[in-house]
Amino acid sequence: MKRAALTLLCLAAASAQVPYERIVNAAREPQNWLTYWGDYSAIRHRTLDQINTSNIRDMRLEWVFQTGQTGAFETVPLVVDGVMYLTAPEGYAFAVDARGGRQLWSYKYPIPAGEKLCCGTINRGLAILGDRLYQVTPNAHLIALDSRTGALIWDSEIAPSSQYYGGTLAPLAVKDKIVVGVAGGEWGIRGLIDAFDAATGKRAWRFWAIPGPGEPGHETWSGDSWKNGGAPTWMTGTYDPDLNLIYWGVGNPGPDLSGDVRKGDNLYSCSLVALDADTGKLKWHFQFTPHDTHDWDANETPMLLNLKWKGRDRKVVAQANRNGFFYLLDRTNGEFLMAKAFARQSWAAGFDEKGRPKPLPNIEPTEQGVRLCPGVAGAANWMAPSYNPATGWFYFPVREQCDVYYAEPPVFVLGKPYWGSTGRAVSDEKEWGLLKALDPVTGETKWDFRYFRAPWGGTMSTSGGLIFSGDEDGYFMAFDARTGKNLWKMSTGMAIKTAPITYMVAGRQYVTMPSGGVLLTFALPERTEPEAKKPAKLADQAPPRKPSSRRIE
């Protein structure tokens, strides 16, 4: 038995572990989690149903992996054939046994001492391609690691951290390239999206999220404002292999709350851009919030869905935007189909037929402060939504929180936040949160589950009829996808800042939720497994077995 297993292992090792084709077909292997989003479309739905609405009440903690790191734990682990790969703050990457949480290797990126970091050391996860893992570092480098050992293979600078470029996102592996974006929007960077050759670490193409002189869109920035205009690209995009287009959200223009120094629409800030995956050339763009002055980045998940819309099959991209509206666009050409408010909003009167918002009066931040909904953190943010094909609904966390927006004439100084505001005044105004199920075709709410605080946790959907999510009080929860009924919960003791995943190893389904400095993995008790249903007497007669011997069988 043992020898046979070894031979098999050797054979497997001979070919690259995760070729591009496997990622394209990621939905066909629900036992794995191959990209940040689970697949290229970001629906975050898995066709696993061992854990389902009727047995979820028995789900319990199976193992815990301690990263030893504090700070927001925003990673989404990958799972490939029984091995889990994750990142943690301070440049850490780990490989652990997905069944038991035992560490297989660890890596720490040596952040150079004294390095300027715009955005701390949080990290959202890895990309895998072939036998390599790709990780973005806090000082805006892209590194390649050997997935079998954690050894560093190459290290390429995306953009100089001396200019306060930073990196927090999980890379996107497409064909033979690794695509990344940058953080640092509050520090006067000029946003960009880069693709690197996966083999060599050489830059393959660059898309400037703010067009330079002579390029279309450049005229949407007054004077020299484009040079420090922000437009960061700090969340992972999605990819349509048939159209060969990458969809990437672009953040807000800087200075954030003072628009006078950057008159114009400020393209491609607060936009979704569709780029040719081979060349990085812009195919189309859609700007959600022209000339934004409320920090409403458009980095939220661009989810790719195929829907019947007004009687026609449409390839759409759906986004619950930070500005409080749920959007549907045709993803072949960027055509605006629909925008519908999903949270309290007090800034837009409506939209023209192209999807350009009609702003209400008196929404600009002032010296005295202007109260507006949504608040600076947005009604939605980077927390992942999910889509359940059985219900046809879109599930996402909503932040019901408003703010008083202050503006102050900004002066750009390298190394200081280019914020254009006095910061956010505290107030007693109550915030709350919702887990919302929405029909993406109509934008109508199907159900809401109310959280006490505005959440930062994403969602996941399964064929077990379940939606999983976490809230700001640290509850990890499972809901009935149809009714919104809370079926299971556990208090993890720390606010949840990312989305859960699910996977399967050796016939057992697991659910993983990072919280605080630990990775919590849940499963049904082993006794409910078919294997354990062998006649009780036989099991009684068998000599006591060590847990390890059972695993080798």
Next chain:
Amino acid sequence: MRITLLFLLPLAVYAQSDAGIAQGRAAFRGNCAFCHGLNAQGGRGPNLVSAPLHHGDTDSDLKNSIKNGIPGTPMPAFSGFGDDELDHLVKFLRSLSGAAAPKTTLSGDAKAGRDVYEKNGCAGCHRIGLSGSVFGPDLTRIGAARPVEYLRESIVKPSADIAPEWEGVTVVDNAGKRTTGVRINEDTFTLQLRTMAQKFASFSKQELRTLSYEKKSLMPAYEKLAPADLDNLLAYLATLAGGAGNTVVKEVETRR
């Protein structure tokens, strides 16, 4: 304190400039006015311009209070502020008071005020040093932490300003039992109150028939207090500037 958590967002930053006062005002409005009032005359924090300061009066004392906060009190540390921001803030505060602005004086008799405090059952809900109840806010440092006008309002019209951490909540459970207390914690599924009996009470929201937030303070309004008694009481409260809450806890521990 939940309030301080909201300061994680990037704070105001400006280039060097002579017009520091305007920048200081802006920074003050965005970061400090919520507690100290728009003109720094106090609110949920002390008066910074026309009352004696407890942590030093020099520019560098002020900067130290701002940059490092005042440990054990709600005054947060603004460690992200650079020298220029601190300069602007101090310039702004000085522009309001002028170095020689008159300090508020109180007419009441603090000793007599102590009797008023005792006679009116304040200690049944409040604590000064190690004596009294933990139901309401600890008043050990209240004279350093609030302007007199705020204290006056707190006694006569306590519902006028209630900090979220002192919000009263009333619940009725499925058996019809009613409980009122100060909210210690609330989350999506549970609620923990501190009752008048100084006990914790824990609730699962599923087991509650109703949960309501009190608009009124859980402190009775002392509207009928004689003016002289009120002045004396205020004079007494103004003298309270003892060790911060956490110091008291330490004392208790060393006594064991």
